[in-house]
Amino acid sequence: MGLISNGTTIFDAGVLNAGGSMSFIKKLTASSSSTLSFVDGSSSVVLDSTYKEYMFIFNNIHPQTNAASLTFQGNAAGGSGFDETITSTYFRSRHNEDDSDGAVNYDESYDLNQSTNFQTISYATGNENDECCSGYLHLFNPSGTTFVKHFTSHVSNYGRNNHARFENAAGYFNTTAAIDEIQFKFHSGNIDSGTITLYGIA
Secondary structure, three states: OOEEEOOEEEEEOOEEOOOOOEEEEEEEEEEEEOOEEEEOOOOOOOOOOOOOEEEEEEEEEEEOOOOEEEEEEEEEOOOOOOOOOEEEEEEEEEEEOOOOOEEEEEOHHHOOOOEOOOEEEEEEEOOOOOOOEEEEEEEEOOOOOOOOEEEEEEEEEEEHHHEEEEEEEEEEEOOOOOEEEEEEEEOOOOEEEEEEEEEEEO
């Protein structure tokens, strides 16, 4: 027997219904691309008050340049230059294929402190044929005009020197203006291949 509140099923057969659903918005495919950008109102991209949460899923992002770090930045509505002020934190775990190295560490060199730089979300991905990174970035209520704009990212990375890495970044765009553009790029060289797909979460 289910638990129903105001016409919505909360529990059914012991399973919690979280109530959210993901709606596909746009997929971008890299082909030696310097950047991949999602701009609200352009090329069928929705990044506005339609959803309170957005998710970018990146699959098999392969760099042209060895040891390239995947990064992102945003633009406030009406802005340009992808240079919003970010405060963030970053940590990762790693393990080598030959079991010679493993650690969990906080790396303040990839934190941003009221900076307009691009935020690192995956460090030093290798560019050999089988090396890439995959993961996702959550952006919360980007169209709101009361609070700062929070984000979290989680990435699995095949790093240079045959490391498996789990990388995590979180922080906020320190602006109450709406964020309606997000851009991804490697800190060096092009995005050789891979896809980034944007979803809205109801």
